[in-house]
Each structure stands twice: as structure tokens, then as C-alpha cells.
Amino acid sequence: MASPEIDALTQALARLPGLGPRSARRAVLHLLKRRETALAPLVRALQAVEANMSTCDTCGNVDTRNPCGICTDSRRDVSQLCVVEEVADLWALDRARLFPGRYHVLGGRLSALDGVRPEDLNIEGLVTRIAAGGVEEVVLAMNATLEGQTTMHYVADRLEKLPIRITQLAHGVPVGGELDYLDEGTLAQALKARRPVS
Amino acid sequence: MASPEIDALTQALARLPGLGPRSARRAVLHLLKRRETALAPLVRALQAVEANMSTCDTCGNVDTRNPCGICTDSRRDVSQLCVVEEVADLWALDRARLFPGRYHVLGGRLSALDGVRPEDLNIEGLVTRIAAGGVEEVVLAMNATLEGQTTMHYVADRLEKLPIRITQLAHGVPVGGELDYLDEGTLAQALKARRPVS
Known part of the structure; x- marks a missing residue:
């Protein structure tokens, strides 16, 4: 029914995560009704973004600058490096400015199933970066999944010989979490890592 | 944290219906990771769409052609005209090719609260269109809301003198609906319009 141009736009929007064919159609209507205030911007x-985006050669972040805004931010603590799987993880951690240091994006996780081997990840870049000096602590912030933890242990092994502190994120009950709904693995970790009431 | 360009894109996407700040950020990451396959298309x-879109002078549909694809489709039955509130309603009805005729978009509904008066809707255009001849039936497909039904009765009154059949959508139990969860108004309509089991 709609013109090929509108169909193409609906399909392009429907491929975004979080949007399906129905919501893409609603979004297209929204844009068509607000040509100046929504479509044009x-x-x-x-x-x-298309014209300027690039991947940071230092950390693997995606930004419109290279090196990225984080790597060039002089207020950041260069002695702390947080290693994450994906750019999405970097953004999630950095959103609340939780981490004062810089980041390193591996670009994935080791996975026998998906055929991702160590050489497919940016681990060499990490080693080179640390060997260049200045880094005192590396926080391995992989996902708490089997593959994420496998990757974490592999990276930890690779960094073992370097004169740095290697840490990982704490496991436990998520804030707001109800014990009733948590899996046994989380409960076991939370119990194991219990600490005095402060 | 992100560059101004990426922030601007996140905000523009977050204003689309169905997307919030979090899903917009996910969508941006999706686009950044897939420059050739997602961002460019x-x-x-x-x-x-921006270059070609326009509102159909005949029916009020939004399309990249004017008159729109429906108005110029010679396979459509010109004797049937379906009047809807918004372009979204037209698309919803036409998606499944349920209606063989053409459409007329009023551009809203009468609303004392929002200050929408009859002259704010494209009712004159509808009268002119019907007066030009060829239309035998007008289906008033307004929403089953108070304002939609008020608009329907107003339009029906305006068309009363014209030599056409004026119909409205059936009310009743929606397909897949459970009586348990339906409001009294719907149940009353469904009971009133009951028909022999066929």
C-alpha cells in the first residue's frame, strides 16, 4: 500500500533492536507527521554520525573522534584500566561515571560455539597497552556468563606476569533483588562473599 | 561521555514512539556496529522519504506521491469510501487489504477538551468529494471512543442529505477476546447486536 520509500524506511527501522514491524510503522507515521521537528533532526x-564515526585505535570504543573522548580526557585516571567485552558494556559502565579510569574493549568473548578464539579478540592490544606502562590496576568487567567468565580467566592468565593488580567485579545479590527470585548460583556467590554488617 | 553527534542521535531516536533513552542507546550501538548494513540504509x-513525502490532496494520506498510491490505484472500488480519523487508522485498515475502496482522513477527532472544532477537520473536503459523485457508501470508521463516536455522529449528520449509504464499524467482542476481561460497554454492544449462529 505505502510507497516503496516508506516501505524501505519501515523495514530499516524495524531492524533496530527494540523495534518490530508494528512499532516501526508507528515510528514512520510519527516522523511523517512531524517533518520539521522529528524527521529532519x-x-x-x-x-x-555516519560522516564522523570511527573506532578508537587505543581502546576500541566507538566515537566520532579517534582517539575517543574517554582516551583523550585528561581528568581520567590512567593507572586504572577496565576491560569489557563490548562497546555496549563500556557505555553501561560509563553512563553513571562509575569508573574513574579508562577502558579496553575486547570486541567479544571467547566462545567455542561461535568459533571465537583468543586471536579474534583485542587481547594483544591490551597486553601492549599495559606493557607501555602507567597502568596499575586492571578491572576485568566481563559478563557473569559462562563465556564471559571463561574470557576473564583467559585474560587474567595472559596478564599474570605483568606487575599489575588484576581485579574482577563482585558477584552477589543485585540491588533491589529479592532472594526468592534469584538463582542458586547468585545466592551461593553472595553467601560465599558475605561480609560484616557495616 | 559520548560525542555530541552520538548524543544528538540518541536523543533523536529516543523521541520515536516505542523507544526510550535506554533502547535508543541500544539502537545507536547497533547502528555504529553495522555501518554498512544498518546505518547507511x-x-x-x-x-x-524526507525528499519525497507529501500529503495526498484527495484523501489526506501521507505518501511519496500526490495523489497517493491508494487514490491512483485503479483496482480500488471508487463507490466505497472509508472515513478515518488519522493516517495511522488508514494504514491499520489497509494493511490487510480489508477494505476494497478508498479512504478519507479527517485529520483528528472533535474534542471540546483539545479545542478541535468541525472546521479543524477535513469534513468540507469529504462533502465535496462525495458531491462530485461516484460514491455509493461511506463507512465511518472512527475509534470506538467517546470523541471518535461524537465525530462519527457529527459527520453522519453532515452527510445525511446526500444520496449515499452511511455505515459504521460493528461493535462487539474482539476476536480472541475473553468475556471475563471485557468492559460492560463492549458486552452490552455484543449482546445487542447478537445474531443467529451460522
């Missing part, structure tokens, strides 16, 4: 914003 | 699709 979105086109401009996408063009700006 | 979306930019092209948006540009094509």
Missing part, C-alpha cells in the same frame, strides 16, 4: 543526526 | 531510506 533525525536525518541530520544520522548523517553527522 | 537507514540514512538513505530517511533521506528518500
Whole structure:
């Protein structure tokens, strides 16, 4: 029914995570009804990102600058390095400015199933970066999944000989979590890592 | 943390219906990771729509052609006209090719609260269109809300003198609906309009 241009736009939007065919159609209608206030700004914003985006050669973050805004931020503590699987993890951690240091994106996790081997991840870059000096602590912030933890242990082994402190995220009951709904693994970790009431 | 360009894109996407700040951020990451397969096609699709979109002078549909694809479709039955509140309603009805005729978009509904008066809707255009001849039936497909039904009765009154059949959508139990969960108004309508088991 709709024109090929509108169909193409609906399909392009429907491929975004969080949008399906129905919500993409609603989004297209929203854009068509607000040509100046919604459609035009979105086109401009996408063009700006498309024209300028690049991957940071230092940390693997995606930004419109290279090196990225985090790597060039002089207020950041260069002695702390947080290693994550994906850019999404970096953004999640950095959103609340939780970590004062810099990051290193591996670009995935080791996975026998998906055929991801150590050489497919940016582990060499990490070793080189640490060997260049200045880093005192490396926080391994992989996902608490089997593959994430496998990757963490592999990276920890690779960094073992370097004169740095290697830490990992704490496991336990998530804030707001109800014991009733938690899996046994989480409960076991939370119990194992219990600490005096402060 | 992110560059101004990425922030601007996140905000533009977050304003789409169905997307919030979190899902917009996920969508941006998705686009950044897939520059050739996701970002570029979306930019092209948006540009094509922005360059070509217009409102159909005949029916009020939004399309990249004017008159729109429906109004110029010679396979459509010109004797049937379906009047809807918004372009979204037209698309919803036409998605499954349920209606063989053409449409007329009023551009809203009468609303004392929002200050929408009859002259704010495209009712004159509807009268002119019918007066031009060829239309035998007008289906008033307004929403089953108070304002939608008020609008329907107003439009029906305006068309009363014209030599056409005026119909409205059936009310009743939606397909898949459970009586248990339906409101009294729907149940009353479904009971009133009951028909022999066929």
C-alpha cells in the first residue's frame, strides 16, 4: 500500500533492536507527521554520525573522534584500566561515571560455539597497552556468563606476569533483588562473599 | 561521555514512539556496529522519504506521491469510501487489504477538551468529494471512543442529505477476546447486536 520509500524506511527501522514491524510503522507515521521537528533532526543526526564515526585505535570504543573522548580526557585516571567485552558494556559502565579510569574493549568473548578464539579478540592490544606502562590496576568487567567468565580467566592468565593488580567485579545479590527470585548460583556467590554488617 | 553527534542521535531516536533513552542507546550501538548494513540504509531510506513525502490532496494520506498510491490505484472500488480519523487508522485498515475502496482522513477527532472544532477537520473536503459523485457508501470508521463516536455522529449528520449509504464499524467482542476481561460497554454492544449462529 505505502510507497516503496516508506516501505524501505519501515523495514530499516524495524531492524533496530527494540523495534518490530508494528512499532516501526508507528515510528514512520510519527516522523511523517512531524517533518520539521522529528524527521529532519533525525536525518541530520544520522548523517553527522555516519560522516564522523570511527573506532578508537587505543581502546576500541566507538566515537566520532579517534582517539575517543574517554582516551583523550585528561581528568581520567590512567593507572586504572577496565576491560569489557563490548562497546555496549563500556557505555553501561560509563553512563553513571562509575569508573574513574579508562577502558579496553575486547570486541567479544571467547566462545567455542561461535568459533571465537583468543586471536579474534583485542587481547594483544591490551597486553601492549599495559606493557607501555602507567597502568596499575586492571578491572576485568566481563559478563557473569559462562563465556564471559571463561574470557576473564583467559585474560587474567595472559596478564599474570605483568606487575599489575588484576581485579574482577563482585558477584552477589543485585540491588533491589529479592532472594526468592534469584538463582542458586547468585545466592551461593553472595553467601560465599558475605561480609560484616557495616 | 559520548560525542555530541552520538548524543544528538540518541536523543533523536529516543523521541520515536516505542523507544526510550535506554533502547535508543541500544539502537545507536547497533547502528555504529553495522555501518554498512544498518546505518547507511537507514540514512538513505530517511533521506528518500524526507525528499519525497507529501500529503495526498484527495484523501489526506501521507505518501511519496500526490495523489497517493491508494487514490491512483485503479483496482480500488471508487463507490466505497472509508472515513478515518488519522493516517495511522488508514494504514491499520489497509494493511490487510480489508477494505476494497478508498479512504478519507479527517485529520483528528472533535474534542471540546483539545479545542478541535468541525472546521479543524477535513469534513468540507469529504462533502465535496462525495458531491462530485461516484460514491455509493461511506463507512465511518472512527475509534470506538467517546470523541471518535461524537465525530462519527457529527459527520453522519453532515452527510445525511446526500444520496449515499452511511455505515459504521460493528461493535462487539474482539476476536480472541475473553468475556471475563471485557468492559460492560463492549458486552452490552455484543449482546445487542447478537445474531443467529451460522
